[in-house]
Every structure is written in C-alpha cells, then in structure tokens.
Amino acid sequence: MSKTKGLIAVFTGNGKGKTTASLGLAFRALGHEHKVCIIQFIKGSWKYGELEAARHFSPLLDFHVMGRGFTWKSDDLDKDREVALEAWEFAKKTIHDNHYSLVILDELTYLPHYKMLDEKEIITVLTNKPAEQHVVITGRYASQELMELADLVTEMKEIKHPFKNGVKAQKGFEF
Amino acid sequence: MSKTKGLIAVFTGNGKGKTTASLGLAFRALGHEHKVCIIQFIKGSWKYGELEAARHFSPLLDFHVMGRGFTWKSDDLDKDREVALEAWEFAKKTIHDNHYSLVILDELTYLPHYKMLDEKEIITVLTNKPAEQHVVITGRYASQELMELADLVTEMKEIKHPFKNGVKAQKGFEF
Numbered sequence: 001m002s003k004t005k006g007l008i009a010v011f012t013g014n015g016k017g018k019t020t021a022s023l024g025l026a027f028r029a030l031g032h033e034h035k036v037c038i039i040q041f042i043k044g045s046w047k048y049g050e051l052e053a054a055r056h057f058s059p060l061l062d063f064h065v066m067g068r069g070f071t072w073k074s075d076d077l078d079k080d081r082e083v084a085l086e087a088w089e090f091a092k093k094t095i096h097d098n099h100y101s102l103v104i105l106d107e108l109t110y111l112p113h114y115k116m117l118d119e120k121e122i123i124t125v126l127t128n129k130p131a132e133q134h135v136v137i138t139g140r141y142a143s144q145e146l147m148e149l150a151d152l153v154t155e156m157k158e159i160k161h162p163f164k165n166g167v168k169a170q171k172g173f174e175f
Numbered sequence: 176m177s178k179t180k181g182l183i184a185v186f187t188g189n190g191k192g193k194t195t196a197s198l199g200l201a202f203r204a205l206g207h208e209h210k211v212c213i214i215q216f217i218k219g220s221w222k223y224g225e226l227e228a229a230r231h232f233s234p235l236l237d238f239h240v241m242g243r244g245f246t247w248k249s250d251d252l253d254k255d256r257e258v259a260l261e262a263w264e265f266a267k268k269t270i271h272d273n274h275y276s277l278v279i280l281d282e283l284t285y286l287p288h289y290k291m292l293d294e295k296e297i298i299t300v301l302t303n304k305p306a307e308q309h310v311v312i313t314g315r316y317a318s319q320e321l322m323e324l325a326d327l328v329t330e331m332k333e334i335k336h337p338f339k340n341g342v343k344a345q346k347g348f349e350f
Contacts, residue, residue, distance in 0.1 A: 014327035017186060027225065029348065033226035052208075147334060152336060154192045155190065
C-alpha cells in the first residue's frame with residue numbers, strides 16, 4: 001500500500017445519509033482490501049441489512065455495537081454513561097493500535113453532546129491518531145472544534161423525510 | 176419479500192457523500208438480498224474501490240457505467256448528449272422492467288441541468304415507476320420539481336473539503 005495521509009471526515013446535520021455515507025466509505029475501502037473497523041456508539045442505528053452485508057467482507061471488516069441507545073429514553077443514565085465510556089475506551093485503543101486503514105466512529109458526536117464524554121478527549125485522540133489512518137465520525141451536533149480539526153465536513157441537511165409524510169420505514173432501504 | 180412502498184430519494188448539494196450515501200443504500204439492500212442496479216451517468220465518478228466491492232455481491236448487483244464525463248471538458252457536445260440519452264433510455268427500461276428492488280441513477284441531475292434531457296421526462300418516468308421499486312437519484316442541482324416528487328431529500332452541504340486545503344485524494348477513501 002502506498003503511503004497516504006489519513007483524513008478525518010465528519011458527517012453531521014439532521015438529514016439522512018450520515019451513517020449511510022460512512023457505510024459507503026467502508027464499502028469503498030474494502031474494495032481496495034483495506035481493513036475497516038466500525039464502532040457504533042448508539043445501539044440500533046445500524047440494522048440487519050448492514051450486518052448481513054458486512055459478513056460478505058469478513059475478515060476485512062470488524063463491526064462493534066457498543067452503545068445502549070438514546071439517553072432521553074433511558075431509565076439509567078449512569079449505566080448509559082458507563083457503557084458509552086467503555087465504547088470510547090475501545091475506540092481509543094482501536095485507533096491507537098492501528099490495525100485498520102479506516103475507523104468509523106458512528107454517532108460518536110452524541111457522547112459529548114449529552115455530556116457523557118469531554119469533547120477535548122476526542123480532539124486529543126484524533127490529533128494523535130496514526131498518520132495514515134482515516135477516521136470518520138458521524139452524528140448530529142458535531143462541535144465547532146471537531147469540524148475545525150476535520151479535513152472533510154459534510155452537513156447532511158434534511159429537506160424532506162418520508163416518515164413525516166406518513167410513509168413507513170422500508171426494509172432494505174431505511175434499515 | 177413483504178409488500179413495500181418504493182421510495183424516491185434524492186441526494187443533492189455541493190458536499191461529499193451523495194454517491195457514497197447511495198452506495199451505502201446499495202450495500203444495505205444487498206444485505207437483505209435485494210437486487211440492485213446502479214447506473215452511472217457521469218463516467219469516472221465511481222472508482223476502483225466500488226467496482227471491486229461490487230464484485231463481492233455479484234450477481235445481486237449490476238453496475239453500468241454509461242456516461243462520458245462532464246460537458247464543460249468536452250470537445251463534442253453532440254456526442255455527449257447522444258451518450259447521455261442512451262444512458263437515460265437504458266435507465267427507463269431498467270425501471271420499467273422491474274427486475275431490481277433498488278435502482279440508483281447516479282448523477283442523473285446533471286442531464287437536465289446541462290439541457291441534455293428534459294426534466295419532465297424524468298418526472299414522468301418516476302411517477303410511473305413500479306410501485307415497490309426504490310429509486311435513488313444523486314447529483315448537484317436537483318430541481319424543485321424533482322425534490323417535490325421525492326419522498327426523501329437530503330442536501331449534502333460542503334462545510335469543509337480536503338482538496339481545498341491542499342490534501343491529495345486518498346485511495347480507499349476518496350476513490
């Protein structure tokens with residue numbers, strides 16, 4: 001593999017396509033036979049379709065579901081924070097160990113947003129990541145500091161969403 | 176397969192992630208063992224990584240590169256238009272024949288934008304598409320009419336782009 005500069009990309013905003021775009025990047029990297037690790041910080045945001053698709057690429061793709069769900073639904077905030085911080089420790093180790101060309105931290109932005117993790121910790125880890133490793137962060141509410149650090153930032157802006165028009169989620173499309 | 180309502184989704188805007196998000200949807204649908212057809216209207220927008228990844232899913236995924244490139248680089252606008260219209264005829268037939276759960280018309284929006292194809296033709300074909308088929312359209316400059324017809328519209332808005340900071344495109348990430 002030729003020497004590359006690893007990029008930090010952020011997909012944020014309230015629209016569809018953040019996680020899907022990161023999945024597309026995973027697909028692309030796997031096509032090059034690069035190793036990819038996806039760490040999911042919010043349980044339930046990736047569904048059956050992706051997991052099945054991911055199996056096609058094993059062992060180049062590792063997929064870790066770490067989170068518990070959204071805090072506003074939670075009846076145990078301490079447990080949420082504990083699980084979130086475990087996920088973050090795992091992510092830090094994954095970045096540091098440098099076994100992957102691409103590490104996707106799916107919905108990481110919710111952790112600092114909901115005060116489960118200090119934003120500065122994320123900035124420090126990303127600043128010191130292995131030079132050739134690409135890191136993708138998805139989720140709403142990306143901080144100004146994170147966007148300043150990133151090489152690529154796209155805001156996915158919702159213009160129209162089918163659920164608002166009474167259309168049900170569709171298998172193989174929405175999940 | 177249970178009966179579903181096919182959605183029309185549009186990924187537009189000037190940011191990264193439009194084609195990548197559609198690729199992610201393809202990946203998701205393939206995970207459900209749904210058949211997917213990707214038709215690329217602008218040659219060169221999908222690269223080696225995707226094509227290699229696509230092979231993993233054959234024969235569930237068909238991938239057609241139909242276009243010639245951007246018109247502003249062209250020395251033969253008549254030929255561009257001819258090739259674009261051939262691609263469109265192929266897309267119409269693909270939608271009509273209904274062999275796929277998901278049809279991705281990658282960068283189709285450039286055709287009406289550059290006056291190679293009447294927008295009304297696209298609207299008519301989408302309005303009459305098979306009921307259960309999902310269709311995804313990507314590209315800048317999506318028209319108001321197309322966005323009104325769509326069930327889901329996301330604008331990918333460029334906040335920051337690495338090439339503008341002098342960073343080269345990265346294998347396995349950008350292509």
